[in-house]
Amino acid sequence: MILLDGKKTSADIKEEIALEVRDLKDLGKKTPHLAAIIVGNDGASITYVNAKVKACERVGFESTLIRLPEETTEEDLLNEIAILNVDKDIDGFIVQLPLPKHIDEQKILMAVDPDKDVDGFHPTNVGKMALNLPTFISATPFGILELLERYNVETSGKHVVVLGRSHIVGSPMSILLSQKRKVGNATVTMCHSRTKNLKEITLQADIIVAAIGIPEFLKADMVKDNVTVIDVGITRLADPSKKNGFRLVGDVAFDEVAAKSEFITPVPGGVGPMTIAMLLKNTLLACQRKN
Numbered sequence: 166m167i168l169l170d171g172k173k174t175s176a177d178i179k180e181e182i183a184l185e186v187r188d189l190k191d192l193g194k195k196t197p198h199l200a201a202i203i204v205g206n207d208g209a210s211i212t213y214v215n216a217k218v219k220a221c222e223r224v225g226f227e228s229t230l231i232r233l234p235e236e237t238t239e240e241d242l243l244n245e246i247a248i249l250n251v252d253k254d255i256d257g258f259i260v261q262l263p264l265p266k267h268i269d270e271q272k273i274l275m276a277v278d279p280d281k282d283v284d285g286f287h288p289t290n291v292g293k294m295a296l297n298l299p300t301f302i303s304a305t306p307f308g309i310l311e312l313l314e315r316y317n318v319e320t321s322g323k324h325v326v327v328l329g330r331s332h333i334v335g336s337p338m339s340i341l342l343s344q345k346r347k348v349g350n351a352t353v354t355m356c357h358s359r360t361k362n363l364k365e366i367t368l369q370a371d372i373i374v375a376a377i378g379i380p381e382f383l384k385a386d387m388v389k390d391n392v393t394v395i396d397v398g399i400t401r402l403a404d405p406s407k408k409n410g411f412r413l414v415g416d417v418a419f420d421e422v423a424a425k426s427e428f429i430t431p432v433p434g435g436v437g438p439m440t441i442a443m444l445l446k447n448t449l450l451a452c453q454r455k456n
């Protein structure tokens with residue numbers, strides 16, 4: 166069993182980005198500036214967005230965090246987005262999801278200037294991604310491709326089973342891995358809540374991407390020997406023995422599945438840190454595009 170170490174790999178990527186930032190500085194060019202908008206007080210969302218801001222500091226990016234109250238109206242949020250869209254100093258920005266229920270997420274994502282959409286969530290960028298045209302690939306799928314590449318995990322001709330059809334992970338991951346690209350050329354099966362005979366399908370998988378949000382869903386009896394497993398799930402389960410009161414659990418029953426795996430990502434320390442590194446990468450690309 167080989168651990169796909171997202172913590173170490175993301176640290177390597179951040180170091181590479183930091184070097185590029187130093188080059189930009191030395192040349193007297195503008196350095197990257199990422200902004201993030203967060204609405205409301207959800208604890209997990211605040212943790213993630215703070216991690217993004219901290220990562221910016223670490224690589225020498227400017228960052229701006231805009232915190233808006235839970236009661237923020239859709240109109241107020243659209244106004245904030247309009248300001249960031251025209252702010253010459255901001256290279257890219259994200260609107261942290263999920264948003265409060267009274268705000269139409271699709272409307273918000275469509276208001277972001279596609280050239281500043283470093284999350285890659287705008288329909289224009291999703292369309293470009295689907296056509297394999299240069300664009301911002303959203304950070305989680307991008308991070309998974311990068312992790313597979315850096316560990317030389319072969320995907321060409323392999324049967325990949327993606328569990329989950331979300332717009333942010335399952336759907337783009339299925340599209341990307343089936344494309345003609347360095348990490349790609351796979352035969353992809355996408356499974357979801359209506360899939361019948363799921364276990365029959367996962368037992369045929371060379372690579373499984375678990376992105377359904379059900380803690381420890383994928384068990385050892387659902388995978389074949391020497392499988393590669395990418396665990397995108399990240400659920401906070403109450404755990405009184407932990408000082409923060411919870412532990413993080415992925416979509417994979419890690420110990421039992423790891424025993425049968427060739428490669429596997431842990432939670433925490435797998436896909437999560439890669440997501441942050443690739444958001445930085447997209448922001449660097451957004452800045453370099455203008456230089």
Ligand SMILES: Nc1nc(=O)c2c([nH]1)NC[C@@H]1CN(c3ccc(C(=O)N[C@@H](CCC(=O)O)C(=O)O)cc3)C=[N+]21
Nearest residue numbers: 212213259260261262263284304433434435437438440
């Ligand atoms: N517009 C938008 N873009 C996102 O990219 C986005 C989002 N909204 N909403 C929420 C999800 C989730 N997400 C994570 C980022 C980092 C970790 C991460 O660093 N996880 C650490 C542990 C962090 C912890 O202690 O909770 C790990 O897995 O090792 C996890 C999850 C980005 N998301």
